Amino acid sequence: MSETIRRMKDLPSTHLLGTGTPMCSGCGGLEALHQIYDVLGENTVFVNAAGCMTLLSVYPFTPFRGSWLYTAMGSAPAGAQGVRDALDILLQQGRLPPEDDLQVVVLTGDGSAYGMGMSATSGAMDRDLDFIYICYDNEGYGNTGQQYSSATPHGATTATSCGSRGYPGYKKDLFSVWSAHRPSYVATVIGSEPLDLAKKIEKARDMTGPRMIIALSPCPTGWDYDPKDSVDIGKLAVKTGVWPLKEYENGVVTHTRVPRDRPPVEEYLQRQGRFAHLFRPERNEELLAEIQDRVDHYWEEVV
Amino acid sequence: MAPTLLTGNVAAAWGARLARVDYVPAFPITPQTEIIETLGAWVDSGDMPGRMVTLESEHSMLTAAGAAAATGVRVFSATSSQGLLHAMEMIYTVAGWRAPFVLVNVSRGLASPITLEADHNDVLAARDSGFLQIHCADCQEVVDGVLLAYRLAEDPAVRLPVMVNLDGFYLSFTREPVNLPDPAEVAQFLQPFDPGAIRFAASAPESQAVAVLGGSPYSYFRYETHLAAQNAVSVYGDIAGEFRERFGRERGAVEAYQTEDAEVVFFMMGSFATKAREAVDRLREAGQRVGLLRPRLLRPYPADIIAGALEGVSGVAVIDQNLSVGQGGVLHTELSAALYGREGAPAVLTSFIGGLGGREISPEEFYQMAAVTRQAVETGVTPPPRLLYTETELREIRKLQSVALVERDETSPRGGAGKPPGEEDKQ
Numbered sequence: 188m189s190e191t192i193r194r195m196k197d198l199p200s201t202h203l204l205g206t207g208t209p210m211c212s213g214c215g216g217l218e219a220l221h222q223i224y225d226v227l228g229e230n231t232v233f234v235n236a237a238g239c240m241t242l243l244s245v246y247p248f249t250p251f252r253g254s255w256l257y258t259a260m261g262s263a264p265a266g267a268q269g270v271r272d273a274l275d276i277l278l279q280q281g282r283l284p285p286e287d288d289l290q291v292v293v294l295t296g297d298g299s300a301y302g303m304g305m306s307a308t309s310g311a312m313d314r315d316l317d318f319i320y321i322c323y324d325n326e327g328y329g330n331t332g333q334q335y336s337s338a339t340p341h342g343a344t345t346a347t348s349c350g351s352r353g354y355p356g357y358k359k360d361l362f363s364v365w366s367a368h369r370p371s372y373v374a375t376v377i378g379s380e381p382l383d384l385a386k387k388i389e390k391a392r393d394m395t396g397p398r399m400i401i402a403l404s405p406c407p408t409g410w411d412y413d414p415k416d417s418v419d420i421g422k423l424a425v426k427t428g429v430w431p432l433k434e435y436e437n438g439v440v441t442h443t444r445v446p447r448d449r450p451p452v453e454e455y456l457q458r459q460g461r462f463a464h465l466f467r468p469e470r471n472e473e474l475l476a477e478i479q480d481r482v483d484h485y486w487e488e489v490v
Numbered sequence: 491m492a493p494t495l496l497t498g499n500v501a502a503a504w505g506a507r508l509a510r511v512d513y514v515p516a517f518p519i520t521p522q523t524e525i526i527e528t529l530g531a532w533v534d535s536g537d538m539p540g541r542m543v544t545l546e547s548e549h550s551m552l553t554a555a556g557a558a559a560a561t562g563v564r565v566f567s568a569t570s571s572q573g574l575l576h577a578m579e580m581i582y583t584v585a586g587w588r589a590p591f592v593l594v595n596v597s598r599g600l601a602s603p604i605t606l607e608a609d610h611n612d613v614l615a616a617r618d619s620g621f622l623q624i625h626c627a628d629c630q631e632v633v634d635g636v637l638l639a640y641r642l643a644e645d646p647a648v649r650l651p652v653m654v655n656l657d658g659f660y661l662s663f664t665r666e667p668v669n670l671p672d673p674a675e676v677a678q679f680l681q682p683f684d685p686g687a688i689r690f691a692a693s694a695p696e697s698q699a700v701a702v703l704g705g706s707p708y709s710y711f712r713y714e715t716h717l718a719a720q721n722a723v724s725v726y727g728d729i730a731g732e733f734r735e736r737f738g739r740e741r742g743a744v745e746a747y748q749t750e751d752a753e754v755v756f757f758m759m760g761s762f763a764t765k766a767r768e769a770v771d772r773l774r775e776a777g778q779r780v781g782l783l784r785p786r787l788l789r790p791y792p793a794d795i796i797a798g799a800l801e802g803v804s805g806v807a808v809i810d811q812n813l814s815v816g817q818g819g820v821l822h823t824e825l826s827a828a829l830y831g832r833e834g835a836p837a838v839l840t841s842f843i844g845g846l847g848g849r850e851i852s853p854e855e856f857y858q859m860a861a862v863t864r865q866a867v868e869t870g871v872t873p874p875p876r877l878l879y880t881e882t883e884l885r886e887i888r889k890l891q892s893v894a895l896v897e898r899d900e901t902s903p904r905g906g907a908g909k910p911p912g913e914e915d916k917q
Contacts, residue, residue, distance in 0.1 A: 230692040234557070244700040246707055254690050255697040256560060258553050259579055265550030268543065269515065269557025269565075270690060276512045276541055276563050283562075287691040307553075310546030 192226075192385045199225040199385075205250030209242045213414025215405035215421055216240065216296070216323030218378030223321060223400075226388040229253040231290045232270055236263035236304055238296030239330040240323065254289065261303040263293045264311035267318045290319065290392065297324040297338035300401070301359050312368035312397045319391055319398045325406035326358065333409035333461075340429075341481070342474050343461045345409075351464055352474065357481075361401055366435040371396030373435035374443075377403045379421025383432050383443055390434075403430045411460025423455040428482045431489070442489055449486070452479045496668040498661030499524035501629040502568065502594045502654070504668075505636025507538050508676045509592070512563035512683075514542040515554040520606055521658035522570040522596040529566075548577035555591055556584025559651070560698050562689030564640070564682075565591035570658060571598035571612045578615065584651060585620025586715060587699050588688070590643035591651050592636055593621070597760065598658040599847035607848025608657035610760060610812040614820050620715050622652040622722055623789040625759045627745070629666040631786070632656050634733065634741055637671070640680055641729045647721045649688075657761040659848055671737055679736055719790045726787055743787040746799045748774060752781030754863045755800060755836075756856070757825060758809035759785050762845050766809070769856030780860050793828040797835060805838035805863040811845035818875045819843055838866045844878035851878065 192198060204224045210217040216239065224231075229252035235241055237260035244255045258266035271291045277283035293311075295304055300322035308320065327333040327345050335345040337359040348354040365373045371394050376384040384402075391398035405421050407414040424430040425444060429452060432444040453475055456462040465471045496504065502525045506514065514533070516526040532538035545551040548569050555567045569577060574595055584591075595616075599609045613623065622642060624635045632654065639652035656662060671679075690696055702708050723743065730741045745763075748770050749755055756766040763784040773780040783799050783806075785792065800806060810819025817823065822841040829835040840863045844851045855878055866872045 229695070232690050241701055244697050246700045246702045249697045249700065251697070252695060253692070254695045255700065256557060256690075257699040257701065258557070259549075259583055262550045262553035262580065265545055265553035266557040268545070268550070269513075269554035269559075270561050272513055272515075272541055272543060272554070273558035273561030273563040274690065276558075277561070280512075283691060287693050289690060289692055306546055307550045310550060313546070314543065 192382070192389050195382055198381060201225065203229055203252055208250050209245065210239065211406075211408050211414070213405075213407040213417040214239070215378050215417050216325060216402065218417065219323060219376060219384065219402040219404060220294075220321070222378060222381050222384050223388050223402075224251075226385050227290060227292065227319070227392055230288070231292050232256060233292050233294045234258060234263050234266040234270060236260050236293070236295035236299040237330075238299060239325070240294055240296065241330070260299050262307045263295050263299065263304060264307045264316070264318070264320065267291045267293045268311055268314065268316055271317055291317070293318060293320040295320075295322055296329060297322060297326060298328045298336045300324070301337045301361055308365075309368060312365070312370045312399075315396050317395050320400060322361070322401045323404040324401050325404040325409050327409050329406055329409045333406070342465060342478060344464060345461070353461070353464060362433070362435070365399045366440065368397070369438065370399055371436075372398040374399070375401050375403065375431060375433055377421045377425060377430055377432070379418045380425060380432060380444070387434060387443070409461070411463075412458055416458060420455065420458050423450075423458065426450055427452045427455045428486050429455055431485065445486075445489065449482075452482050493667035493669050495665040496629055497524065497663055497665050498626070498629045498632050498656045499596070499663070500528050501632040501668050502636060502656065503528035503532070504670055505633045505654075506566040506592075507532060508633070508671060508673055509564065509566070509637060509640045509680055510539075510677070510682075511566040512540050513558045513565045514540060515551045515558070515565070515567050516542055516544045517548050517551045517569065517573060518544075519548070519570045519573040521598060521662040522568050522573070522594070524662065525568040525594060525596070548573035549580055552577040552580035552584060552593075555593070556580065556587050556589040556651070559584075559589035559591040560587055560688065560690070562683075562685035566594075567591070568594040568596065570596040571600055574612045575600065575615060581616050581621060582619045583699070586711070588649045588715070588718070589651055590649050590683075592639045592643060593651060593653050594636065595653050595655045596658045596662045597655055605847045607659050608760070608811070609846045609848070610655070613653065613655045614812050616653065617789060617820070620650060620719065621789065622648075622650055622719060623787070624652060624654045625786055625788055626654065626656045626661065627761050627763050627784060629661055629664070629668050630739070631741070632661065633668060633670065634737070634739060635786075637676060637680055638726070638729055638733060638741060642722055642726055644683055645722075645725050645729075646686070648718050648725055650715070650718055650722070655760070660761040675736060679732065722790045723787070723792050723795075741786065743785065743792040743795050744799060745782070745784040745786060747782040747784070749781035749783055749799055749803065751779055753779045753804045753867070754860050755781045755783050755803050755806050756809060756859070757783050757806050757821065758811065759788065759821065760811060762809075762811055762851055765851055765853070766856060769853050769860070772853065773857065773860055778860065791824060791828065796825070797829055797832050800829065800836055801834045803836045805840065805867040806836050807840050807842060807859045807863040809842045809844055809851070809859065813843050813846060822875070837870075838863060838872050840866055840872060841875035842878055843875065849878075
C-alpha cells in the first residue's frame, strides 16, 4: 500500500471486491468502487446511505472483505461520525489495538450527496471529521428508476422529466459546494480513467480530515445505453469536457486532465437515450448549443 | 450522602456521568438543552471523561449515537419533542440495529401549534419503534432511571436502546432533593459495556444493518426485536430488585399506590401522577377507597403486572396526557387491550385527556374523575371519553379570540370590518 501509483502498471493487481453483486451490468458506479476498494483496502468500514449500492450487502452476503453499516438516506456522514468517534475512544482507552483501526468511508449516491444528505455532509466537514466520502453520481435517483435529482444535467430526460426539453434545471456544482467548506481534499474521478482515479484515492487514503470524492457513474439503465458502452461513455465525458477531472487541496483547485481538442459534446450526448430528444425527430440546435456553450465557458475559465 | 437540589435535567446529566458514558452526540432543544450544557461543561472541565459532539440535527445525532453504540462504546444522548420527531426515522432504524444506548426525552407537546410545555405525544410517537421506555415522575427517578436503562439496554437478552422520559418544565426545570448514588456503588451495579462480537474492528469484519429482501427474513428480524423487548419485562424486574437491594429505592415496572383495597384507581404516567398521588391522599381522608397505578416501564408493556395490580379494582380512571387524534388516549387504548377478557379485570375503564402542553390538572378535576368513575361502576354505564377543560379556560380563550379579531379588524387594511358582506371571507 505504501508504493506510490504513477503508471498503469502500478495499479493494484489484487481485486478485493467480490463479484456477483446485484448492481446492473455495466454499472459505472461499481466500476469505480472496484478500483477505489483496491486502493483503500479491506481495513475499511463503509457507511452507506439509501441508494443503488445499499443492495451490495443483502443478508447474508456482502462483497466487502471489511465492514459495512447501512444508515439511512439522509445521514450516512453522521453514521461515519459515530463510528469514527467510537473508534477513537476505543483506541484512546486501549480497548482497540491500533492495528484494528479502520478507515471510515461514506458511500452514497448523488440523491443523498447532492440533496437529502447535504446538511449531514456539511456538518461532518464543519467538524473536520476524519473520513472519506465516495459519491457515485449517476445523475438521478437511479435506484428508484432514474427520477431527476439536483445532479441531473440540463436537458436530460428522466422518469420525472420526460418532456421535449428534458430536465429544466442545471447540475449542481457539488465540487464547489464541498470545496467551500475547505475540507482536506475534494476530487472528481471516473472509473474509465483508472490511473487518475487511483492516484487521487491513494492521495486521499494517506491524508486525514474530510476527503471528498465524486465519481461520475455512467448508468446504462438510467442513461439508456448498452451496458458494454460504459467505459466509452465515461471516456467521452472526460474528452468532451463534460466531466472535468480535478482536485481541491489547500484552497487551490487543480485540473488533473485538461482535455485538448475537445470533441463536440454531442458525441457524448448522442450515445445516450436520455438525450435522444436532442437529436430526434429533429436536432434541437438551441439546446445543443446551450449545453456546448456551458462546457466551453467552463474550460475558458480554467485555461 | 445528603440529598442535593437538582433539576430533572441536571439529574439526567448526573445519570450519564455516573454511568461513565464514553460518548455524547448532542443537539440543543428546549426544554432539554440544560442536559447537554451540563455534560458539555463537565467534559470541558475534565470532571467527566468521554467525548461530546454537537451534530447538525437530531436525525444526525441519533445516527451517530446508534453508529457509536454499534462500534462498541457506551453512548448517551438527549432530545425532546420536535427533535425526537425529526429523528424518528433513526429512532426506528437504530432500534433495529439492536444498538444499546440511552436517550433521555424531555417531554414537550408537539406542533401544531408549536409550544414548549409537557405532554407525552412526543415520546408515545416512538412507542412502536423498538426503543424501550422508562417514565419518571420525579427527579430522583431520573437519575435512577438512567442507570436502570443502561443495565436494561446492555443486557445480552435485550440489547435494545432505551428511552428515559421526564416531563418538560415540571421536572426538567424543577429543583428537587436528589440522592446521588455513590459512584463506586454504581460501578458495581453497572459494569463496563461489553459489546460482544457486535462492533467494528479490522481483525473482525462485520456487516451491520444490511438490507433483507422479502417478508420472511424481514419478519424474522422484527420478531427477534419484539421477543428481545418482551424479555425486558423480567430482566427489568431483576434489575429493579438488584437496584432496591443496593440503593434502597423501589423502582419496579409499575408504582402501585394505595391500590390494594382500592375501588377506583387513577392510571397515568409521568410527573403529573404526583398530583394524582396527592388527590388519592385527600380522597382517602374523605373515606374513599382510591389508589394510583403508574407504569414506569411502558415498553415493554408490563401487561401482567398491571393486570395483577388492578385485580379486584372496580373502576379505573385512565388519564392520558396525550391525544391520539381521532382516537383518544393512548394509555386507555393499551390498558383496554391488556385487560380485555381477563378474569377479575375492572369492569369500567373511564377515559380522560388532560395535561396537554403542560395544562394543569387540578385537585378538583381528580376528585371529579374519581366520582365519574365511581358512578360508572354503580350504573354500569361508562361515559364517553372526556377532554378536560374548564369553563374558565374556555372564557379566557374566548377573550383571546376577541382580542385577535379586534386586532385584525382594526389594524389590517384588508380587515373584515367595514367591508361589504362576503369580502371578509376572502382574506
